[in-house]
Amino acid sequence: MRQTTLITRTFLCLGLAISPSLLAEINITPPLSPPATQAVTPAPAVPAEPAVSEAPAPVANEVEASTSNTPLEDEVVTTPDGFDPRAKIKDAVVKVHVVQHTYDTLSPWNSDSQKGSGSGLIIADNLILTNAHVASDATFLEIQRHSETKRYEAEVVYISHESDLAILRTKDASAYKDVTPLELGDLPKMQQSVEVYGFPIGGNTLSVTRGVVSRIEKQNYVHTGENLIAVQVDAAINFGNSGGPVISNGKVIGVAMQSGFLTENIGYMIPTPIIRHVLADVKDGKVDGYGFHGFLAQSMENPAMRRKYGLGDTQTGMLVHKVYKNSPADGKVQIGDIVTEIDGHKIENNGTVEFRPGEFIDHTHYIDMHQIGESIAFKILRNGQEQLVNLPLDKPGKEYLLVKPNQYDKQPTYFIFGGLVFMPLNQDVIDSMDGTPARIGALTYESPDEKRSEAVILTKVLPADINKDYHHDNNLLIEKVNGESIRDFNDFYQKIQSSNTDYITLETSDHYQLVIDRKEAIERQPKILAQYGVNADRSKELQAIAQPPATPVAEPVPATIPAAPAPATAVVQPAPAVIPAAPLVMPAPVATPPAPLVVPPQPVMPQPVIPQIPPAVGGTQP
Template sequence: MIIFNMGLNKMRQTTIITRTFLCLGLAISPSLLAEISITPPLTPPATQTVTPPPAATTPTDTAVTPESPAPTQAEPSVSMTVLEDDVPPTQDGSDPRAKIKDAVVKVHVVQHTYDTLSPWNSDSQKGSGSGLIIADNLILTNAHVASDATFLEIQRHSETKRYEAEVVYISHESDLAILRTKDANAYKNVTPLELGDLPKMQQSVEVYGFPIGGNTLSVTRGVVSRIEKQNYVHTGENLIAVQVDAAINFGNSGGPVISDGKVVGVAMQSGFLTENIGYMIPTPIIRHVLDDVKDGKVDGYGFHGFLTQSMENPAMRRKYGLGENQTGMLVYKVYKNSPADGKVQIDDIVTEIDGHKIENNGTVEFRPGEFIDHTHYIDMHQIGENITFKIIRNSQEQIVSLPLDKPGKEYLLVKPNEYDKQPTYFIFGGLVFMPLNQNVIDSMDGTPARIGALTYESPEEKRREAVILTKVLPADINKDYHHDSNLLIEKVNGANIRDFQDFYQKIQSSSTDYITLETADNYQLVIDRKEAIERQPQILAQYGVNADRSKDLQALTQAPQPAATAPIAEQAPAVTQTPVTTTIPTPAPPVTETAPISSAPVAPTPAAPATEAAPTPAPVAPIVAPPPVTAPIGPFVAPPSAPVAVPPTAPVTGNTQP
C-alpha cells in the first residue's frame, strides 16, 4: 500500500547506511551494530497506512559493489547446488530446467545518482542485477536495479552478446521494472517463463540469478519459511513478501524464484547479519503491476482514507460493546477529501474488508491457519476500483463502499522517495532550500520532532508542500546562520507558503530591501536582498556549485541566471518508448506497452522524532522483536572515485536491498 504505514524512517536510514558502507568497502561500526541489535523498530501508529509496518527498511536503489569483470571468450557455465529433481520432466526427456535457464538474464546497468543534500553534485556507477524474460523482448527485474539508469544492457544465460535495453515501466513502490531490448528480435525465440501462484509454507523453491563473485548463472534452493507483509527496502512500501531460506545475495535482485517449473516470485532483498534469509516479491504483486500498466502508465496503490488501531485491550472492547465473538479495528483518524471522508467516522469499528473478517490485531486469515495484515486486500485493488468494509457504528452494522480514486502518495504532505531526476533545490544568499520529501528526511542526522510530525499529515489548500532550509554555505552575508539546518520555513515576508514553487516565486519577485524568512515558532532569518544577489556568484564559485537552482526551476523562469552561475549539468534523458504490444504468458493477462516510463514512488515512510517524541497513535499490532535487518540484492556498484558523504548513523532496523 502506499500511504501512511508510519515508523519506517529508522529502518530506511539503516538500509541506506548499510548499503553505503558496503559500497565504500568499509566495516560496520560497533555503534551501528549495537543499534541494529538493541534498537527495536518503532511501532507503526496505524495499520491503515499506505507504506510502513514493522518489517524491512528501504535504501535507495543504487546499491552495492563493483561489478565482476566480464568473461573473455568463454561461454558462461552454470554453477548450481545439488538439487532434487522436483521440476516436472519434459515430454522429450530433456533437462526440465534448461528452459528456465534460457529465460534468465543478467542486467548490466550504469546509474546516475545525485547527492540529496548537495544536489548539484552527482556520480555515475556501474553495477548489475538479474532478470527474467516474460514475453518477447520484455524483461522483468527489480526497480532498484533499473532506477536512475542511464545505460542498460541485457545478457542472456549461455550467451556472451549483450543487447542494449530501455525501461518501459517502473513501479518503485512494488520494486519492479519492465525492460525491453532495443533490438526487437533479440529474444524473439525464447520461451517466456510462466507465472505461478502464491507458494505455500515449506514449499520448495529455486532462486536463479547472477550474484556477485562470478559471471555465470547461479541456482540455489530452499523452502518458503514465512509469508507476511514486509517493508520493501527500495522505498519502504509495505506489501506482501515471501521469506525463503535459499541463499539470495547481492546481484540476485530481479532473478526468478521457481517452483514446479513456474515463477512464484522475483528475488528482492536478503537478510543482513543473518544466514539464509531472503525475500522475494510474490506473484500477486507481479500481477498487480502487469494489470496496472495496461493503460500505459503506473498508478500504484490506492488509499482508502482512514487509520485504525487494534482492539485487543479488554477495557477498550468493553467500552465499545464488542461481544466475545466480535472482532475488528477502531478508526481513530479520517483524512479530509479522501474516499472515507463523510462515509467513515472516528470511533467506527471496522469488522470486515471485502468479506474477510478482521481480527482484533488487524490481521485476516487469508489461508487456513495463515494470517496477514488486512491492508493486503487494499493492495490487491487497482486505482479506480471500489473496496467494501463492514463497520459497527453506535452498535449498528453498516456496509461502506469506498472508491480508490487516486494513488496513496497524493494524500501525503511529505512525498515518497524520488528517482530518475535531479532533486529540486534553490540557493539564495548561501542558504540552501529544498522541498521536504523522504529523500531529505533519510539524509538527515536525526529527524527533528516537528519534521517527523509532518509525515503524518496530508496536504491542504493552504499548504500543499513543506519547504526546508537544509543547510547554509557559510559566507559573511549569512553570518550567525552558519549552523542552521533542517529549518521548516513557513513564511516569506509575513506571507504563508503553499509549496516550494510558491516559495521560489516569492523570493524571485520580492522587491523589498530585506527578505525575512520565518519558521513556525517565529524564528527569523533576514537576508539583504541586493547583497545576496551581488554576492551569489562568489559564494557559488567558492563552494564549487555550478547552478543556484535545479533544472526544473530554471525551466520555470525566464529570468537570466546570475552572471557567475554556469548551467547545471544535463540530467539523464528521459526514457522514450516506441509503441509495442506484448502478451504476458498465462496466467498473467496481456500487457500493452505504449507510454513512456512511468515512475510511481512508494508511500513515504514517516520519520521517527528525534528528541521530543510526538504523540503517536496506538499501535495496530503488538510489539514484536525487531526482524532481521535485510539488504537489497540489486546492482553491485563500484565505489565512487571520491567517497560520498555517508548519512550519520541512525537507529537501524528492517531490510536493505541488494
C-alpha cells in the same frame, strides 16, 4: 507511514516470464512469426565482462553458510531422453548491466555515475522483468542472456518503484523472439521448495540456489518503504540476484528482492500477486501504483477498550482514529467507527485477516490487491449499528501525503539564495538527516490541504559573511516569506524571485526568523557558488521555468505488458531497498514513480497487447 530498516541491506532482484498458456488465459495471442518490419541491426557482440557487484562481498556467516543453499548443478534430474527440465528456465534468465547516474540528496548539484548489475527474466519477446532498484536512475542498460556473450542495449518501459519492479525492452526487436517464456504460478505455501536463479556477485555464470518458503507477510520494501506482501525464503540471495526469478514446480512464483543483514538464511522475494498487480496496472500505458482508502485504524486487543465500545467476545475489529480530508473516507467514515470486515473478510482485533486456513496477513493487503479506479467494501460498527461503506480508490496513495516518497530518475529540486539551501521536504531528505526532528517526523502523517500541499525546508547553509549567525541552521521548516504563508516549493521559489523589498524575512512555525538582504544576496551569490563548487543556484527543474518551452519530443511508445489473472487464493506483500554504496551497487526499497527512464522506441519494435484483467497485490531489501 514509511519505516526504514537500518540493519537491512538490499539484494534487489526480480524476474518473471509468461508462458503461451498464460497469455491464452488473458486473451493474448503470441506472435506466430517475426514482425514484417525490418529489425534493428543487433549491437555487435561484446565479450562478457566481470560481473559488477551491487554491494560489498557478503560478510562471514552470510546466508550462503546453509547446506540447503548448495547450487543445484549436481542435482539436476534429466528426462529419459536426456533433456534437462531446468534448461527452459535458464534460457529465460538474463543479466542486466547498468550504468546509473545518481545525485547527492543534500548537495544535489553533485552527481556521480556507477556501474552495476542485476538479474532479470524474459517475459515476452524482447521484454524483460527486473527490480526497480536495478533500473532506477539508469543512463545505459544492456541485457545478456544466460549461455550467451552478446549484449543487447535496452531501455526502461515501465517502472513501479512502490512494487520494486521494472519492465525493460531491448532495442533490437528480434533479440529474444525465440526464447520460450515461463509460466507465472500462484502464491506459494509454507515450506514449499523454491529455487533462486540469477547472477550474484563473484562470477559471470548463472547461479541456482535452493531453499523453502519460511514466512509470508506484509513488509516494508527497502527500495521505497512501501508496505506490501513479501515472501521470506531460506535460499541464498546475494547481491546481483536482484531481479532473478524464484521458481517452484517449474513456475515463476516471485522475484528475488532483498536479503536480511546480520542474519543467516533469510532472503525475500516479490510474490506473484504483486507482479500481477503491476502487469494489470500498466495496461493503460502508465503506472498508477496503489490506492489509499483514507483512514487509519488501531488494534483493539486491549480488554478495557473493547468493553468501552461494547464489543462482545465474538466480535472483532479495529478502531478508526484518523480520517484524511478530501480522501475517499472523508464524510463516510468517522473517528470512533469500528471496522469489522474488508471485502467480506473478517478483521481480527490485531488488524489481520485470515487469507488462507491458519495464515493471517494485515488487512491492508486487500487494499493493495485493488487497482486505482476500483472500490473496496468495509463493514463498520457505529454506535452499535452495522453499516456497509464502499470507498473508491480514486488516486495513488502518495497524493494523500504531504511528504512525498523517495524520488528517482531526476535531479532533486533545490534553490540556493544568499548561501541558504532550500528543498521540498520528501522522504529522501528525511533519510539523509542525522536523526529526524519530531516536527518533521510528524509531517509524514499529514496530508495536503487547501493551505499547503508541500513543505519547504532549509537543509543547510553555505557559510559566508552575509549569512553569518545562520551557519549552523539546518532542517528548518520554512512557513512564511515576508509574512505570507507558503503553499508549496514552487510558491516559495516564486515569492523569493518576485520580491522587490530590501529584506526577505523567512519564518518557521515558532516565528524563528532568518533575514536576508536581497540585493546583497543577489550580488554575492556568484562568489558563494564558486567558493563551494556549485555550478548552479537552482535545479534543472527550476531553471526550466524561466526558459521558453522546448520543441516537443515524441514520447516513446509504451509496451503493452501481458498481465496474469489473480490466483484463486488470497495473497499478501514490502520495505525500502538499501543499495550498498559499493562501486557496483544497484540503486535502491518500492511506489510513485518519478519520470521513468525511457529511450525513444525503435519503430520496428512490436508491442504486446494488454487486455483487461482482474486486479491483484504488494519486504525488506538488503
